[in-house]
Amino acid sequence: MTVTARLLSTVVAPLEAASADAPEVTHRPGRRLMVQRGDDELVVRDLEADGPADVCFPAPWPRRFGEVAVSPEGDVAVFAGVHAVRAVESSGATRWEVRHGCWGGACSLVHTSFAEYADDEDHRYPDSGSAAFSVDGKLVWAHVRGPLSAGGESDDDQELWLVLDAADGSVLGRARTMTVGSASYHTPHPDPAQMGLSVGEGEEGSPVLWGRWDGQRLSVRKVDDELLLQDVSPSGRRLLAVDIGQYTLYPHAADDGTVLGELDAEGTVPPHPGSSGGDRVYWDCEAAFVDEDTVVAGTSGCDAGFGTVRHWLVDARTMTLLDEISYPFPAFGPVRSAGDGRWYTVSGDGASVCLWELPAVPGAPDGS
Structure with missing residues (x-):
């Protein structure tokens, strides 16, 4: 049938x-946004608006150098890059930035800017983390490589899952993922305190992690070693x-x-x-x-x-x-x-x- x-x-x-990634649709109850990433800009279109309603965000680095997430209201874009997670407003202003260990292969540096490795052959095809907003837009969940540029703990090159305050980028919670990722993506949950993370490890597997933020601590549970959340x-x-x-x-x-x-x-x-x-x-x-x-x-x-x-x-x-x-x-x-x-x-x-x-x-x- x-x-x-x-x-x-x-x-x-x-x-x-020809010069941009395929468009995607993000959603929360009653609202849908079309998101498309080019090398120089990210365009967000409100699909529920009457008439064209595009918002353009200048991109801090080309699209092959990471992933991007958009707030539920479509007013902030978070670029998860090789060396930093950066929140950008449509004006191009940086709202906040959290620097972390480099995703570029064996590089052990904590870079201060994209310019430091933009033309470096060893960084041409970097690995990547990812980021996502909670459904209420108050939190940003980010998969990064340690160490962080700020914070009291030393994480060397361990991969971390962070819970960030979407307003100012402050690190609220953190946990080691115990992964060796080449790429990742997040799967939001209707409860803003929960999030899924799928980490691609090439031929080594594809761990799926489930995170819960209780307001004080991030707890992480492994769902499986060889799955993709859908x-x-x-x-x-x-x-x-x-x-x-x-x-x-x-x-x-x-x-x-x-x-x-x-x-x-x-x-x-x-x-x-x-x-x-x-x-x-x-x-x-x-x-x-x-x-x-x-x-x-x-x-x-x-x-x-x-x-x-x-x-x-x-x-x-x-x-x-x-x-x-x-x-x-x-x-x-x-x-x-x-x-x-x-x-x-x-x-x-x-x-x-x-x-x-x-x-x-x-x-x-x-x-x-």
């Missing part, structure tokens, strides 16, 4: 795809993850990490109509909860070589495949959460974003 997704809007990205359910009670081989989807209980079920791609998802039938079927790294009990997951990575990519509805309680999702025109790539029961896809050329939702149930109130 198939269910046809309802197109809510198509939004053209603000920057040229999304958190609207209530915050369930986490969704896929193993690094992309064989199986796993829901976890957020409170203690208990595995609540599993769904293998092989034997569940039918072979692509364009394939010979002997090709491996696997899940995408991204997936999205559309409500507490329903997930939209994709197999676009293995489908792309055979034609139209496929997305699927999954019952998150029983971890069973419900329906294939059809679209009014071909979709591209994986699904990503857009909040409030919606998901988004990025066009094949990276020039636009489509927002989708499930069709209304006959007789049910219209939730649009």
Whole structure:
């Protein structure tokens, strides 16, 4: 069976795809922002505003030198770079900066500026941490390499997970991640005191950590050594993850990490109509909860070589495949959460974003 997704809007990205990262959609209840990073600027577009509402943030360094996070209100951008985590206002003013150990390979320095290594061959392809705002915008969670430029503890080159005050960058909490990361990303939780962190360690694994901030101390629990977090359910009670081989989807209980079920791609998802039938079927790294009990997951990575990519509805309680999702025109790539029961896809050329939702149930109130 198939269910046809309802197109809510198509939004053209603000920057040229050839010179910028693909656009992303961030969200909190009732609000969605399109975020796109170029080398010289970050553009944030409020998707709930009447008419164009773009805010541009000058970038302190080119996009290959780190990641970026945007506040829920879209008024501050936090650039997680090679040597520092820097909060920037749309005027270009630095609100605060936390310097840390260098992500550039074996470099042991705590740099004071990007200019110190901008043209250094040894820093051309650095590793990277990441940062994210809590859902209420009051905290910034950051994965960095030690030591910090300030603070009483010596962390040498240990990787740290920090909880920062979003207003002034002061370090509220810190914990060693015990990881050796080449990249990472955060997965926010509806509770601003909780956050997920996925750390890519290349061939060594992909640890998933879960953090809780009680106002005094950051406690960290390892969920697994070989997972990628994909999304958190609207209530915050369930986490969704896929193993690094992309064989199986796993829901976890957020409170203690208990595995609540599993769904293998092989034997569940039918072979692509364009394939010979002997090709491996696997899940995408991204997936999205559309409500507490329903997930939209994709197999676009293995489908792309055979034609139209496929997305699927999954019952998150029983971890069973419900329906294939059809679209009014071909979709591209994986699904990503857009909040409030919606998901988004990025066009094949990276020039636009489509927002989708499930069709209304006959007789049910219209939730649009």
